[in-house]
Amino acid sequence: MMNTTHKIIPDIVIGRLPVYLRALQHMLQEGRQVTSSQELGERLGISAAQIRKDLSQFGEFGKQGTGYNxxxxxxxxxEILKVDRVWDVAIVGAGDIGSALAGYSGFSQRGFRIAMMFDNNPAVIGQAQGDFVVRDMATLKDAIQAAGIKVAMIAVPAGFAQEVADKLVEAGIQAILNYAPVNLNVPPEVRVQHIDPSIHLQRMTYYLD
Amino acid sequence: MMNTTHKIIPDIVIGRLPVYLRALQHMLQEGRQVTSSQELGERLGISAAQIRKDLSQFGEFGKQGTGYNxxxxxxxxxEILKVDRVWDVAIVGAGDIGSALAGYSGFSQRGFRIAMMFDNNPAVIGQAQGDFVVRDMATLKDAIQAAGIKVAMIAVPAGFAQEVADKLVEAGIQAILNYAPVNLNVPPEVRVQHIDPSIHLQRMTYYLD
DNA sequence: AAGCTATTGTGTTTGATTGCACAAATCTGG
DNA sequence: CCAGATTTGTGCAATCAAACACAATAGCTT
Structure with missing residues (x-):
């Protein structure tokens, strides 16, 4: 079932697919072979109907009476999420967060590979960080363009995040995962996701006594 | 305007309030005194009407013709989010992520204070980590209960996250920020938020070419 | 002080998302 | 090979969320 912008899929549905995928991979590691929308829903706290509806947007993947392989x-x-390939990712910022990301081994099973890392601090430029050497921010555009990288993570202090985002956009980056606690302004064709632990925590304190 | 479960506020609205708050604090640091739903909306990429509707759920905070102080x-x-106080937070897991969180100075301005840190690895128990000493997981329940801590962050490998969550729930934790890439099963009265960079990245690759 | 501009708070409408319920299909066990 | 138990995919209904549009109000300018 082709998906060349035929049908517009709600972004909220796209947002659930990675969660489904993670659960499926987990089940595989448990040695399971088949599951059902009901089982998946129970594990994830989502209704079975919603999972079926979500998947039905892209085709028919299950078998009545049996469930899903x-x-x-x-x-x-x-394939739908385009993680049936490996995306090279650039990290900007070689501080605590950047280093933790560079050292995180979980990306490879999920379709990503950290390919390069940048910082503007002369003290860390040239230093080894995991498998690679921290590069000078000044070389960012050329390096990213030469490697054809589309995905980047920002792990710099809040005050520098917007200018880094601008540079990334200029270099042709199309998806940014932003760890800095500020909103970023980017052109509409560039996707941004934010990770800010305080935001997540504050979303929960509302419900506490 | 009392808010003792009088009116049920949609969670999606609660989820936007921390984002508004972060932008407001940013504006304050710029020395600004007043703003409008329109300006806030432009900065955040949200419609002005939505911001007004969201805020109107809790009272009237603006002035016609002028905007908001x-x-x-x-x-x-x-006050609405209950971050007009400081919440003590426990971190479980003293690896890369736990350490980065322990060293992150941004929490204090946002209503949180890292109060203690746990791990089960004898090699790190007792070591200094930022301002405090890593404690033995075996002491988790007593320490958390004694301190009356309600909020915790899980930064352990995926395979241990569920058992850590169970221990935290048993200790009386009511809000969990989970960095492990697995879903957690907890009782309905406990809130959980997930941070998994791969999930965020996969949500964006769908839109890439 | 009158007219103009800006901006809020909200009733109403429009649109999006979720849940329901069931026919159709598949499997299982006697 | 038949009866019963499962489970999918989906049309329809119900719920929820976002956008619209405007009266009411405040400030500013002349």
Missing amino acids: IEYLANQVR | IEYLANQVR
Whole structure:
């Protein structure tokens, strides 16, 4: 079932697919072979109907009476999300967060590979950080363009995040995962996701006594 | 305007308040005194009407013709979110992520204080980590209960996250920020938020070419 | 002080998302 | 090979969220 912008899929549905995929991969590691919308829903705290509706946007992946073949469904979802390939990722910022990200081994199973890392601090430029050497921010545009990198993570202090975002956009980056606690202004064709622990915590304190 | 479960506020509205608050605090640091729903909306990429509707759920904070006094509004939102106080937070896991969180200075301005840190690895128990010493997981329940801590962050490998969550719930934790890439099963009265960079990245790759 | 501009708070409308419920299909066990 | 139990995919209904649009109000300018 082609998906060349035929049908516009709600972004909220896209947002759930990675969660489904993670659960499916987890089940595979448990040695499971088949599952059902009901089981998946129970694990994730989502209604079975919603999972079926979400998946039905992209095709028919299950078998009535049986459920879904986990490996097959996982592969289909990977393809939908375009993580049936490996995306090279650039990290900007070699502080605590950047280093933790560079050292995180979990990306490779999920479709990503940290390919390069930048900072503007002369004290860290040239230093080894995980498998690679921290590069000078001044070389960012050329390096990213030469490598054809589309995805980046910002892990610099809040005050520098916007200018880094501007540079990334100029270099052709199309998806940014931003760890700095500020909103970023980017052109509409560039996707941004934010990770700010305080935001998540504050969203929960509302419900506390 | 009392808010003792009189009116049920949609969670999606609660989720936007921390974002508003962060922008307001940012404006304050710029020395600004007043703003409008329009300006706030432009900065955040949200419609002005939505911001007004969201805020109107809790009272009337603005002045027609003028807009909102930033400091006053920020204080009101802090009160709504219950971050007009300081919440002590426990971190479980003293690896890269836990350490980065322990060393992050941004929490204090946002209503949180890292109060203690746990790990089960004898090699790190007793070591200094930022301002405090890493404690043995075995002491978790007693320490958390004695300190009356309600909020925790999980920064352990995926395979241990569920058992850590169970221990935290048993210790009386009511809000969990989970950095492990697995779903957690907790009783309905406990709030959980997930941070998994791969999930955020996969949500964006769908839109890439 | 009158007229103009800006901006809020909200009733109403429009649109999006979720949940329901069931026919159709598949499997299982006797 | 049949009866019963499962489970999918989906049309329809219900719920929820966002956008619209405007009266009411405040400030500013002349």
